[in-house]
Amino acid sequence: MTHEIAVIPGDGIGREVTPAAVDVLEALEIDFEFVEADAGDAVREETGEALPQETYDLAASADATLFGAAGDTAADVILPLRTAVDSFVNVRPAKAYPGIDAVRPETDLVFLRENTEGVYAGHEDRLTQDVSTLTRVVTESASERLAEFACEYVDGDDHDGFSIVHKANVMRETDGLFRDTVTSVADEHGVETDQVLMDAFATRVCLDPEQFDVVVCPNLAGDVLSDLAAGLVGGLGLLPSANVGPDRALFEPVHGTAPDIAGQGIANPAATIVSAAMLLEYLGYDEESAAVHEAVEATLENGPRTPDLGGDASTADVTAAIIDRL
Amino acid sequence: MTHEIAVIPGDGIGREVTPAAVDVLEALEIDFEFVEADAGDAVREETGEALPQETYDLAASADATLFGAAGDTAADVILPLRTAVDSFVNVRPAKAYPGIDAVRPETDLVFLRENTEGVYAGHEDRLTQDVSTLTRVVTESASERLAEFACEYVDGDDHDGFSIVHKANVMRETDGLFRDTVTSVADEHGVETDQVLMDAFATRVCLDPEQFDVVVCPNLAGDVLSDLAAGLVGGLGLLPSANVGPDRALFEPVHGTAPDIAGQGIANPAATIVSAAMLLEYLGYDEESAAVHEAVEATLENGPRTPDLGGDASTADVTAAIIDRL
Ligand SMILES: CC(C)[C@H](C(=O)O)[C@@H](O)C(=O)O
Numbered sequence: 153m154t155h156e157i158a159v160i161p162g163d164g165i166g167r168e169v170t171p172a173a174v175d176v177l178e179a180l181e182i183d184f185e186f187v188e189a190d191a192g193d194a195v196r197e198e199t200g201e202a203l204p205q206e207t208y209d210l211a212a213s214a215d216a217t218l219f220g221a222a223g224d225t226a227a228d229v230i231l232p233l234r235t236a237v238d239s240f241v242n243v244r245p246a247k248a249y250p251g252i253d254a255v256r257p258e259t260d261l262v263f264l265r266e267n268t269e270g271v272y273a274g275h276e277d278r279l280t281q282d283v284s285t286l287t288r289v290v291t292e293s294a295s296e297r298l299a300e301f302a303c304e305y306v307d308g309d310d311h312d313g314f315s316i317v318h319k320a321n322v323m324r325e326t327d328g329l330f331r332d333t334v335t336s337v338a339d340e341h342g343v344e345t346d347q348v349l350m351d352a353f354a355t356r357v358c359l360d361p362e363q364f365d366v367v368v369c370p371n372l373a374g375d376v377l378s379d380l381a382a383g384l385v386g387g388l389g390l391l392p393s394a395n396v397g398p399d400r401a402l403f404e405p406v407h408g409t410a411p412d413i414a415g416q417g418i419a420n421p422a423a424t425i426v427s428a429a430m431l432l433e434y435l436g437y438d439e440e441s442a443a444v445h446e447a448v449e450a451t452l453e454n455g456p457r458t459p460d461l462g463g464d465a466s467t468a469d470v471t472a473a474i475i476d477r478l
Numbered sequence: 479m480t481h482e483i484a485v486i487p488g489d490g491i492g493r494e495v496t497p498a499a500v501d502v503l504e505a506l507e508i509d510f511e512f513v514e515a516d517a518g519d520a521v522r523e524e525t526g527e528a529l530p531q532e533t534y535d536l537a538a539s540a541d542a543t544l545f546g547a548a549g550d551t552a553a554d555v556i557l558p559l560r561t562a563v564d565s566f567v568n569v570r571p572a573k574a575y576p577g578i579d580a581v582r583p584e585t586d587l588v589f590l591r592e593n594t595e596g597v598y599a600g601h602e603d604r605l606t607q608d609v610s611t612l613t614r615v616v617t618e619s620a621s622e623r624l625a626e627f628a629c630e631y632v633d634g635d636d637h638d639g640f641s642i643v644h645k646a647n648v649m650r651e652t653d654g655l656f657r658d659t660v661t662s663v664a665d666e667h668g669v670e671t672d673q674v675l676m677d678a679f680a681t682r683v684c685l686d687p688e689q690f691d692v693v694v695c696p697n698l699a700g701d702v703l704s705d706l707a708a709g710l711v712g713g714l715g716l717l718p719s720a721n722v723g724p725d726r727a728l729f730e731p732v733h734g735t736a737p738d739i740a741g742q743g744i745a746n747p748a749a750t751i752v753s754a755a756m757l758l759e760y761l762g763y764d765e766e767s768a769a770v771h772e773a774v775e776a777t778l779e780n781g782p783r784t785p786d787l788g789g790d791a792s793t794a795d796v797t798a799a800i801i802d803r804l
Pocket residue numbers: 226227230231375647648677
């Protein structure tokens with residue numbers, strides 16, 4: 153069976169790390185058909201549109217999408233692309249790698265971030281010269297779907313349940329609905345949960361990240377808290393993510409376009425290659441996925457390394473080393 | 479001139495640390511009249527109301543209020559009390575103290591958090607069985623008032639300007655209004671600003687807190703990011719805060735009721751005593767305020783210390799040591 157993979161490099165180092173991840177996927181004996189498409193600042197410059205309709209349609213029909221990064225147009229690209237794959241959950245592992253400088257090397261978290269609503273579904277209005285509003289949306293159905301996913305997620309691996317992180321002491325109706333819905337789905341599945349206010353989570357995860365494992369949270373909370381966790385493990389540079397929908401999914405590194413080093417061939421491809429490993433797992437290639445994860449870890453630990461990690465290797469060197477270790 | 483100070487100990491260790499701070503204030507030669515009032519879980523148990531009208535009225539008329547902590551009723555107590563003093567800004571310093579274990583000892587930040595609106599002014603609705611909404615409010619006037627305060631704040635001390643932290647790439651109208659209003663007030667005052675997305679801030683402040691100094695942000699962003707900074711400096715235990723309004727203000731430690739140690743006389747009074755130092759500064763007693771700050775710092779560094787900092791001193795011992803050092 154051929155899997156159609158949409159490849160959307162985007163801008164900046166996205167154009168360097170996405171081909172690197174494709175090279176890794178091509179090195180495996182899997183029948184992939186890669187179809188490339190444009191998105192981001194560069195294509196907007198040319199055509200006026202950050203996300204051309206063909207690109208949207210491609211992501212909406214491919215079996216999986218690999219996305220790099222977009223510049224100023226990031227929100228105009230990634231938010232519709234999440235919709236294109238009907239993604240209801242953003243899976244964001246934040247793990248410190250051995251040998252990599254981290255504020256909290258013991259961090260090993262996975263965020264399951266609601267990916268369709270909250271302030272992201274926000275309808276905004278400028279009511280008067282003085283007053284603007286945004287209507288934040290939380291639904292029982294989206295919370296349920298996320299919770300079902302979370303229960304399956306913690307069931308598969310050796311997790312003890314998950315933490316529900318929210319701000320229901322202030323957003324009583326909306327985050328209250330989120331918290332109660334997720335809790336009751338977990339109860340039905342016999343999955344243990346605990347509840348943490350998002351501000352308290354921010355403090356506690358710095359003090360002792362090991363007290364958390366899988367974190368289930370609303371959209372904006374997941375955005376901020378997973379980036380906080382990224383800070384604890386040493387930056388966005390190594391973090392992958394998966395936007396999972398019922399029939400397809402989109403995989404992207406958490407980092408941006410890194411304009412300071414773009415075009416030099418020295419971008420660290422690890423986050424995108426690990427995102428490709430998540431893609432492999434999503435398509436059922438668990439062994440190949442594990443092999444890529446291991447090859448990346450071995451390369452992070454033993455080199456070669458790109459300059460962001462203190463080395464002087466190129467993107468191509470690191471990619472070749474990872475492929476060698478497969 | 480007599481200053482009327484409302485004293486609201488609340489619950490848990492609030493009942494221990496608030497009197498300690500009053501002792502420190504009483505040790506100064508200032509004409510204070512302290513008036514105590516109830517709020518929190520205990521008074522709700524008794525009367526059905528977490529915030530009795532008398533307490534609200536007292537805070538709304540006193541020159542300043544010192545608040546301890548409240549338990550489950552925290553939101554029902556602190557949010558109306560912020561309204562009672564018409565507080566438009568929550569000032570939250572997050573500084574690591576010498577000799578105290580911190581994830582990031584070089585952290586020295588002050589958050590100026592919008593204190594009246596955002597999701598906290600949220601009107602919530604359960605539209606259908608499935609759908610709940612919260613209307614987030616951002617006004618030009620509140621953003622302006624905050625920005626004016628911020629400009630004065632950075633002018634007084636040796637700050638180079640401030641960072642505006644927001645999520646205007648997603649909340650374009652509301653956080654866009656916030657960002658643009660604060661920026662243009664700063665421009666008028668010739669105050670330098672830079673802009674940081676709140677998720678990027680979360681990563682960057684972990685990696686290198688010294689790149690930030692004064693942070694101006696919307697209400698919920700300030701809640702979460704100041705608690706993140708608290709994690710970087712070693713926990714909530716030492717952090718003070720001021721809810722400042724045009725005519726009065728309320729001062730409170732950032733920590734909660736610490737039910738695990740409440741009633742044992744071993745709570746660390748530092749955060750509340752530093753909050754009292756902020757109260758002194760607010761009322762114009764700059765020298766006395768500086769003296770209290772220094773006495774607390776000296777005590778944190780040289781002891782005696784409460785058990786949370788590895789010592790075995792009581793709240794009373796630490797308070798006495800601070801008063802001795804005034
Ligand atoms: C670019 C932006 C819209 C996006 C988000 O807020 O979700 C990004 O921060 C992310 O986390 O993928």
